[in-house]
Amino acid sequence: MVGTCVFCRRPITGERGAGMNVRSARRLFGSTPPAALAVTDDAGNERWFGHRGCIGEAGDRVRPPSRAQRREALLSRPFPDSRAGLATLLAKLELLDQAGYAALTEAQRNRFHDLSYVDELIAGGVEVEPALRTRVRIRQLGHHLNELGGKPLMREVLHLAAAPHPQVLRAVEMCWDEIGDWRG
Numbered sequence: 001m002v003g004t005c006v007f008c009r010r011p012i013t014g015e016r017g018a019g020m021n022v023r024s025a026r027r028l029f030g031s032t033p034p035a036a037l038a039v040t041d042d043a044g045n046e047r048w049f050g051h052r053g054c055i056g057e058a059g060d061r062v063r064p065p066s067r068a069q070r071r072e073a074l075l076s077r078p079f080p081d082s083r084a085g086l087a088t089l090l091a092k093l094e095l096l097d098q099a100g101y102a103a104l105t106e107a108q109r110n111r112f113h114d115l116s117y118v119d120e121l122i123a124g125g126v127e128v129e130p131a132l133r134t135r136v137r138i139r140q141l142g143h144h145l146n147e148l149g150g151k152p153l154m155r156e157v158l159h160l161a162a163a164p165h166p167q168v169l170r171a172v173e174m175c176w177d178e179i180g181d182w183r184g
């Protein structure tokens, strides 16, 4: 027996366990595991043990969200109240949009550039194809800013967004064409 598994508290026998140093034990366990279960090695470092399967499950719980999950979270995030929050969201959406553009088919690109079609999608009734969701959200954000503070607010938020990411400036200017007094 190697010790007791810090996750399921059952004994670990044979080769089915693995040791964790204090750093990985904290990360996987969520806090420092009970000192009573620690084993001090010859060098004086505390180690905890777990079944390989239990360690794997704990790892799945703490693993960072996938690219698809981050994308979904970004697309479904409500518009923030602060200008800084709006600018950060705008920059992230535009960078995501640019990253996905290369994979669009020619037909999708035509719809992407057809801003009245994008406005129809915003108006609702038609399901938005996944490839156009960032584009729709960016233009929706433009409409939102226009309603809140017109062109001056749109410009302010866009410039805040573009300060650390200059590559978003021109693309958003064009995406917002003909929203209120905005001309891209």
Ligand SMILES: [Zn+2]
Residues within 6 Å of the ligand: 005, 006, 007, 008, 009, 010, 050, 051, 054
């Ligand atoms: Zn276990």
